[in-house]
Amino acid sequence: MTTIDESTVIAEQETDYGTPRVASDETATVTVDGREVSVPAGTSVMRAAAEAGIEIPKLCATDSLAAFGSCRLCLVEVEGGKGTPASCTTPCSDGMVVRTDTEQVQDLRRNVMELYLSDHPTDCDGCARGSCEMQKWARATGVAEVRYGLDGASHLADTTDHSNPYFDYDPAACIVCSRCVRACSETQGTFALTVDGRGFDSRVSAGGTDFLNSECVSCGACVQACPTDALTERSVVQLGMPTRSVVTTCAYCGVGCSFKAEVQGSGEDTRVVRMTPWKDGGANEGHSCVKGRFAYGYAAHDDRQMEPMVRDSIDDEWRVVSWDEAIAKVADGFRAIQDEHGVGYIGGISSSRCTNEEVYVVQKMVRAAFGNNNVDTCARVCHSPTGYGLNHAFGTSAGTQDFRSVEQADVILLIGANPTDAHPVFASRMKKRLRAGARIIVADPRRIDLVRSPHVEASFHLPVRPGTNVAFVNAMAHVIVTEGLLDEEFVRSRTEGTDGYLEFIAQPEHSPEATESETGIPAPELRAAARLYAAGPNSAIYYGLGVTEHSQGSTMVMGMANLAMLTGNLGREGVGVNPLRGQNNVQGSCDMGSFPHELPGYRHVSRADVRDIYESLWGVTIQPEPGLRIPNMFDSAIGGSFLGLYVQGEDIAQSDPNTQHVEAALRAMELVVVQDLFLNETARFAHVFLPGASFLEKDGTFTNAERRLNRVRPVMPSRVGKDEWQVVCEIATAMGYPMSYGSAAEIMEEIAATTPTFAGVSFARLDAEGSMQWPVTDAAPHGTPTMHVGQFVRGLGQLTPTVYVPTTERANRRFPLVLTTGRILSQYNVGAQTRRTPNSTWHPEDVLEIHPSDAELRGISDGDVVELSSRVGATRLTALVSERMPAGVVYTTFHHPVTGANVVTTENSDWATNCPEYKVTAVQVTVATEASRAEAGEAPEAVSHDMPVGAMARHRR
């Protein structure tokens, strides 16, 4: 089992340089207190001093925010200069000589500090605990006592705001340095906080209400920035300060933020005190969202299943057994099915929530121990069209840029993605760029936050009707080609299939005017948007599941690739085609050979040269034909030709479309094995339950949406006694194929040795470099932030005529509305984790958003329980009448099993990858009658009226 390094003792080891790093080719050399230091020109004196190892006292400055210069604690003397400038706002100039410790400076600082302390509680818990910096600076400035007296006017009696479930705001400890206010605007981009009042009366305020009811999205940036105890994690108040820390990676979304898990205790008694965003994290650069920052409590939740369990029939009670017995039951059961029916009657599903190493081992178990290729991963139901489409066009199944690239974008074309909810930390980076002047085109049926929110105003909102994406992207390309807006040099020198494509796309049927009735986008708007995208000069496409989860998901991905190639927006910073991947390791799980037709590194099983690599290493024969995809497994199960399934950390019964069909398939199987943290919906149909480990217990890597391999490091040993990869190895071994590794690092060694794009990856190198973006090869030993520079991976880029084929799932008389699905900020996918945290404060149930006119027509009012039905099923939800929806389209999330959004979604799927068409289901919505309620059992609770009305609940408005 994984060994845990508990040696990292938390100290003030993360230097706060006071002001952000400056990028400049020129350097300035300055002398601070006799020490010479060279810094990029434009660097503040404060930062230069910090780099020379000299810490200048500061209150209003921190290196995640632009200098503000308000507290006057950081004064210095500059030789030959006048007065005592604030070091945070004074840029270094070459040859400057600075003194930080003269008597005059010390006197001034002492005065400032005394003033601050006169309005700071003497019994500040934070000072005692070490979570408040005041004590430290008092000591540093030599303030032993406060001369102004504590009995004057103060804010010490102000009451604490406990409304946010994760942090408290205690105005008494606030020094109005405005770091929180600036963090909320600069870092997060939400502008929820203001400084109200003037002078002594000024106070930080969450828009005049409490935090929960404000626009606050609970990202934690203000808590991180606060130098005092005014904003403190509730967990720190309750548990005290952490004693050691481990840098690891968030296990929620595909942004892949790095965090410092700060903990107390050791071994099995380890307790997480808080997760703080890691400044050096390549994906997040010190920022976080409410999920990664606060919603980790599920890992210690009582619902967590800690022991293996078995039962003979799904109607029996579970029986707790030893690991040995459970593993024997799995191995014997699978072998019995194969002996009786055939090798191909069993298979496995790997999870995008698990590490690369765990996923690799699952596909190895299937190919080597099961002896077939029946392995698939949950990317099947989200981003498989991304892999297919981008590979087809460019030769790589991944996004083209790193996240930082957005800082160079001039025009952002956002399609079918809602980053402020689903990829919040990247959204903050995007919003920062938009505030700096970049423009954004939003193509989405809903009026998402990025259409209009504080300091963001989309140049165009194109409300593309669900199911018509390809018609839309073709119209964009048509304008670019027929109006001569293309980058001819790029198209001529870097693409193929060019003539055929140009001829195809210039046909009048693709014009905005011809497609307007289909897409719902006014032609003049679309033309103007296409011109803006073509004008760039740097235009970048970002997209999400609103692109992939369609019957033409793969075609649409190729269509966007066409658009980028036509305009030359590839192969440099600020451009590209960028999938915002859903799950933390969806990129990685695909890379690791989880698809039934491809070995690791996307190499088809029919290639003898590739099979050779694995056959000689593993000592088995690998089937040269593809195996079953997830939906094929279900169909085969119902047809009687698939009887045993191992499912790693995925809740197919809740997340996959057409729940009745999935349940029928699971019921038809003889042996279903679920490995998970919780007894999820799928476990209702399982015969063996194997307890899983949480990310806090894992050693390994996740690969985020920018192809970045981040280390996942365990903060405690597996609470169930085994690592997940170890369990998989033991199943394989019990089936007669011995499989074992000494550590997760060894698994990565095997991946690197067999997969060219990962050749240079190892845990040791990742630990040394922080993170790396694949391909990591001899030619790119530190990884590849931007792909396709100068040449595409496949050589020339492939322009493909993207024929628009309307989905067969059309609104009709019986089902006149179109349902589309998505997710919201506070919850994550099927909610297995977030529902087990206070995040449910913001989203206690899934609701159905419906346009006022559609609601009125049906006599539906806000808060009514409605029945949502499609041709495959019906469910009930609470209605939310919302102007965000276009007429004719309704929307819901799928975070709660009770509402079962997938009861109504259909078996339709992307033609190429079978990614389900979640985003288009023809439905009818009616007010639920008593009879229909009784039939379906308990009605969902009506909207509770003490719900927060702030930004997190905005979907309700």
Add this chain to the structure above:
Amino acid sequence: MSGDVPPVVRLGHDLVRNFEALPPEKAAEEIATHIKKFWEPRMRRDLVARVRAGEVDDPLLAKAAEDLLEGDVDREEVKEPSGG
């Protein structure tokens, strides 16, 4: 309801809709290549059997099944990475 259509035929129809804008010969080959590349052999056999039994009335799908039987697929394309 499409639930009554055998899964392989439903999936086959999806491919037909996507490729039918191409000339028929080319379309059939593309469909056959796709099936060769992504479908598990039992599914392929199921489709071919249904075509032979006259259960598939779509001529393009029937032609694709024939191509498949005769190995009329783009073998180079089958080996190419797909990533989905």
